Amino acid sequence: QAPPDIMFATLKFAALLLAVVVCWATQDYDYNDAEIDEEPTLGDSPYGSLWPLPQKVQISTVVFKLSGASFHIFDAKESSSGASLGTFSQLVYKDEYGAKSINRTDIHDFPRFAHRGLLLDTSRHFLPIKVILANLEAMAWNKFNVFHWHIVDDPSFPYLSRTFPQLSQHGAYQGIRVVPEFDTPGHTQSWGKGQKDLLTPCYSGASPSGSFGPVNPMLNTTYDFMSMFFKEVSTVFPDAYVHLGGDEVNFSCWKSNPDIQKFMEQKGFGMDYSKLESFYSQRLLDIVTTTNKGYMIWQEVFDNGVKLKSDTIVHVWMGNKVEEVLQKVTEAGFTTILSAPWYLDYISYGQDWQKYYRAEPLSFRGTDTQKKLVIGGEACLWGEYVDATNLTPRLWPRASAVGERLWSDRDVRDLNDAYSRLAKHRCRMVQRGIPAEPLFTGYCAHEYKGV
Amino acid sequence: QAPPDIMFATLKFAALLLAVVVCWATQDYDYNDAEIDEEPTLGDSPYGSLWPLPQKVQISTVVFKLSGASFHIFDAKESSSGASLGTFSQLVYKDEYGAKSINRTDIHDFPRFAHRGLLLDTSRHFLPIKVILANLEAMAWNKFNVFHWHIVDDPSFPYLSRTFPQLSQHGAYQGIRVVPEFDTPGHTQSWGKGQKDLLTPCYSGASPSGSFGPVNPMLNTTYDFMSMFFKEVSTVFPDAYVHLGGDEVNFSCWKSNPDIQKFMEQKGFGMDYSKLESFYSQRLLDIVTTTNKGYMIWQEVFDNGVKLKSDTIVHVWMGNKVEEVLQKVTEAGFTTILSAPWYLDYISYGQDWQKYYRAEPLSFRGTDTQKKLVIGGEACLWGEYVDATNLTPRLWPRASAVGERLWSDRDVRDLNDAYSRLAKHRCRMVQRGIPAEPLFTGYCAHEYKGV
Numbered sequence: 001q002a003p004p005d006i007m008f009a010t011l012k013f014a015a016l017l018l019a020v021v022v023c024w025a026t027q028d029y030d031y032n033d034a035e036i037d038e039e040p041t042l043g044d045s046p047y048g049s050l051w052p053l054p055q056k057v058q059i060s061t062v063v064f065k066l067s068g069a070s071f072h073i074f075d076a077k078e079s080s081s082g083a084s085l086g087t088f089s090q091l092v093y094k095d096e097y098g099a100k101s102i103n104r105t106d107i108h109d110f111p112r113f114a115h116r117g118l119l120l121d122t123s124r125h126f127l128p129i130k131v132i133l134a135n136l137e138a139m140a141w142n143k144f145n146v147f148h149w150h151i152v153d154d155p156s157f158p159y160l161s162r163t164f165p166q167l168s169q170h171g172a173y174q175g176i177r178v179v180p181e182f183d184t185p186g187h188t189q190s191w192g193k194g195q196k197d198l199l200t201p202c203y204s205g206a207s208p209s210g211s212f213g214p215v216n217p218m219l220n221t222t223y224d225f226m227s228m229f230f231k232e233v234s235t236v237f238p239d240a241y242v243h244l245g246g247d248e249v250n251f252s253c254w255k256s257n258p259d260i261q262k263f264m265e266q267k268g269f270g271m272d273y274s275k276l277e278s279f280y281s282q283r284l285l286d287i288v289t290t291t292n293k294g295y296m297i298w299q300e301v302f303d304n305g306v307k308l309k310s311d312t313i314v315h316v317w318m319g320n321k322v323e324e325v326l327q328k329v330t331e332a333g334f335t336t337i338l339s340a341p342w343y344l345d346y347i348s349y350g351q352d353w354q355k356y357y358r359a360e361p362l363s364f365r366g367t368d369t370q371k372k373l374v375i376g377g378e379a380c381l382w383g384e385y386v387d388a389t390n391l392t393p394r395l396w397p398r399a400s401a402v403g404e405r406l407w408s409d410r411d412v413r414d415l416n417d418a419y420s421r422l423a424k425h426r427c428r429m430v431q432r433g434i435p436a437e438p439l440f441t442g443y444c445a446h447e448y449k450g451v
Numbered sequence: 452q453a454p455p456d457i458m459f460a461t462l463k464f465a466a467l468l469l470a471v472v473v474c475w476a477t478q479d480y481d482y483n484d485a486e487i488d489e490e491p492t493l494g495d496s497p498y499g500s501l502w503p504l505p506q507k508v509q510i511s512t513v514v515f516k517l518s519g520a521s522f523h524i525f526d527a528k529e530s531s532s533g534a535s536l537g538t539f540s541q542l543v544y545k546d547e548y549g550a551k552s553i554n555r556t557d558i559h560d561f562p563r564f565a566h567r568g569l570l571l572d573t574s575r576h577f578l579p580i581k582v583i584l585a586n587l588e589a590m591a592w593n594k595f596n597v598f599h600w601h602i603v604d605d606p607s608f609p610y611l612s613r614t615f616p617q618l619s620q621h622g623a624y625q626g627i628r629v630v631p632e633f634d635t636p637g638h639t640q641s642w643g644k645g646q647k648d649l650l651t652p653c654y655s656g657a658s659p660s661g662s663f664g665p666v667n668p669m670l671n672t673t674y675d676f677m678s679m680f681f682k683e684v685s686t687v688f689p690d691a692y693v694h695l696g697g698d699e700v701n702f703s704c705w706k707s708n709p710d711i712q713k714f715m716e717q718k719g720f721g722m723d724y725s726k727l728e729s730f731y732s733q734r735l736l737d738i739v740t741t742t743n744k745g746y747m748i749w750q751e752v753f754d755n756g757v758k759l760k761s762d763t764i765v766h767v768w769m770g771n772k773v774e775e776v777l778q779k780v781t782e783a784g785f786t787t788i789l790s791a792p793w794y795l796d797y798i799s800y801g802q803d804w805q806k807y808y809r810a811e812p813l814s815f816r817g818t819d820t821q822k823k824l825v826i827g828g829e830a831c832l833w834g835e836y837v838d839a840t841n842l843t844p845r846l847w848p849r850a851s852a853v854g855e856r857l858w859s860d861r862d863v864r865d866l867n868d869a870y871s872r873l874a875k876h877r878c879r880m881v882q883r884g885i886p887a888e889p890l891f892t893g894y895c896a897h898e899y900k901g902v
Contacts, residue, residue: 124892125889125892126898128900130900131901155892156894345800347798347799347800348798348799348800349798349799349836383892384891385800385889385891386889387889387899388898388900388901389881389887389899390841390844390886390888390889393840393841435839435840435841437836437837437838437840437841438576438837438838438840439836440836441575441576441606441834441835443576447838448838448839449581449839450581450582450839450901
């Protein structure tokens with residue numbers, strides 16, 4: 001799931017205030033190019049500080065004062081209280097005398113996409129539980145409902161199954177699902193340190209070089225290990241899905257190993273190592289199927305033609321040919337989630353939330369049936385350059401832009417209106433204790449106090 | 452002092468680990484281009500975690516244990532204790548038994564440049580005193596000695612002269628000078644809100660448009676105000692210098708105003724509005740001279756040919772033709788400080804500290820006398836996109852790279868060695884409570900705990 005090359009293939013220059021020149025890295029597909037890079041201006045939105053914008057809102061001029069003594073909330077039968085409570089708090093404001101007030105407002109709301117995810121990466125840097133929990137809280141405010149936990153990767157393996165039960169519990173309580181990712185057969189260097197013979201020994205000429213490659217796909221012990229491991233994972237995480245990764249498998253180590261070469265010959269794979277990858281993936285998917293979990297996989301597993309169960313979710317992340325890939329995946333009948341436009345670990349000068357906001361998941365060519373297979377997307381904050389020191393302000397309010405794209409109606413894309421509401425929404429997050437970074441010059445009524 | 456256009460004129464693509472593709476915005480002059488973009492590898496430096504590297508270090512293998520009871524520090528007669536105490540703490544480490552230890556080390560140290568500054572901007576976002584003080588502390592650890600306080604600008608005017616005396620006091624105590632900047636005649640929108648008739652009324656055709664431009668240079672009341680104002684400033688800030696700005700004066704409002712047009716005619720300036728700018732600047736410089744302060748100015752004031760006192764410090768910030776400008780300014784005999792390569796408000800994916808580290812202030816053509824006029828530089832963190840939520844991790848350890856460039860010998864530029872020391876230096880800042888952001892995947896023995 002490395003960054004898409006194409007993300008940087010097109011570079012535009014946009015003039016800002018004060019002749020500030022900005023380096024925008026935009027993606028080379030229609031989602032963004034369809035619209036012009038206009039700088040929004042900061043005014044007042046008729047929707048106040050609502051974020052993400054509900055499907056239908058009518059704010060009247062009838063004002064109610066809120067009194068602590070007499071105030072109660074009653075949910076309508078058909079409403080989901082988690083979402084409606086969150087929206088309610090966004091409607092409350094102080095009048096000129098400081099009294100908490102709310103206008104009579106009719107809202108009919110539901111999310112446009114079912115899967116509104118956020119990926120955090122706990123392998124590349126340590127994240128204290130406190131930081132993860134605070135960000136789950138902020139996810140709820142932004143109506144995200146899936147925490148994609150990229151828990152392990154090459155650098156470290158911080159999964160200790162019995163120690164974090166409160167994380168999935170807390171997530172469940174918030175209405176946020178926790179989908180753990182255990183990425184194989186690549187991205188597994190850290191697994192090899194604690195599990196002998198799991199990884200493929202790389203060779204330098206005729207002898208082992210001492211380094212290791214992807215999971216060794218030819219040993220029965222590999223599959224015994226994976227069976228036991230994913231059985232445990234399936235009991236620790238209550239969600240119906242587990243993310244199996246499958247991205248960026250480097251074949252050079254497999255190619256160097258004479259035993260693997262022999263195995264390839266026996267299986268009749270010729271020199272096509274993607275067949276070996278498929279061999280591994282299919283056995284792993286069979287194993288996970290026995291745990292009664294559904295699975296998500298990064299797009300390469302689909303691209304390489306691995307046979308997938310029909311309820312597999314294909315996770316599209318590569319920045320090139322996004323439309324084409326979405327077309328193909330949905331044509332093949334697979335459910336899909338999109339992350340390609342929302343790699344928040346890429347930073348640039350200026351208001352890049354606009355780029356995330358403009359991305360439209362359904363602008364590819366396809367039938368209505370195909371479009372329905374796109375169940376949502378995920379903002380990804382990969383961990384190379386973030387830890388507890390900088391993660392939270394880098395994530396918010398940039399991820400909020402993705403939150404609205406995944407919740408609100410397709411036609412909600414007025415940048416000026418969004419800018420106004422998002423600036424207020426950001427101040428609200430700051431007031432609630434999340435150090436969300438500023439969108440531009442300005443101030444909040446309640447500024448962040450910390451270092 | 453808007454961002455230099457040229458910063459983004461050259462764009463290169465560099466391959467990182469995991470085929471990560473990075474968008475580097477490099478500057479188009481020899482300082483950076485002379486060297487190849489090689490990715491440093493993280494190993495151990497023979498200099499441990501020292502940052503910035505002293506001028507001369509010899510670390511022996513003789514180990515002393517430090518005991519709280521018997522340990523004392525004696526300064527050599529010629530040493531400046533502020534710097535030597537800081538360096539000492541960087542030499543202490545825990546041995547395998549956890550005992551605090553130090554190797555016998557001989558250090559002869561002095562700064563390469565006298566002016567090692569950092570600009571913070573309190574106009575575009577509110578910065579709590581706590582945040583400013585914490586960053587003054589981190590400045591001292593990195594041997595910066597000038598806090599260039601861009602205190603007011605268009606958006607707000609947070610200077611309230613009698614309320615922050617502890618800031619300059621504290622700065623002085625740390626060995627850090629506080630140089631306040633009061634930028635005129637442009638960047639003064641916020642002044643106009645509290646001072647009637649100070650700014651030029653802009654015209655739309657024959658009548659005033661209601662908006663205002665730069666300071667009105669034709670009224671005597673303007674100079675009366677400035678005399679009183681800078682007299683006060685000179686007593687509030689003890690430093691021998693005040694920064695007078697002078698950058699980015701927009702002439703369009705002056706041009707629209709019929710009274711200004713008449714004044715231009717009377718003065719014989721023709722249509723050359725930079726002559727009007729010079730007229731204002733010279734009167735202002737005369738005023739400040741009477742307060743017995745020296746002054747710094749942004750390079751435009753020099754570029755526009757304003758007559759300057761010989762001890763004026765010219766601040767070079769524009770990214771284009773940096774070498775040429777340094778040549779000209781020093782040829783004219785002016786002392787100069789450099790900021791062009793160190794605009795830290797520009798962010799990009801990856802390890803941009805390397806770009807700041809590679810910049811070399813003295814690579815322009817000139818005599819030794821000219822070179823000596825470059826007394827240092829300043830890292831600038833303009834405030835459009837930073838406030839208390841994200842300022843500190845965005846500043847450190849990126850500013851540390853500038854810190855070493857301005858302190859250590861010109862030949863200290865081994866990227867691998869720097870990477871190793873900087874990674875440890877960053878962990879030390881984290882341990883001391885400054886949320887300095889990570890350089891890359893990895894961990895510190897004492898991680899940051901906060902949100």
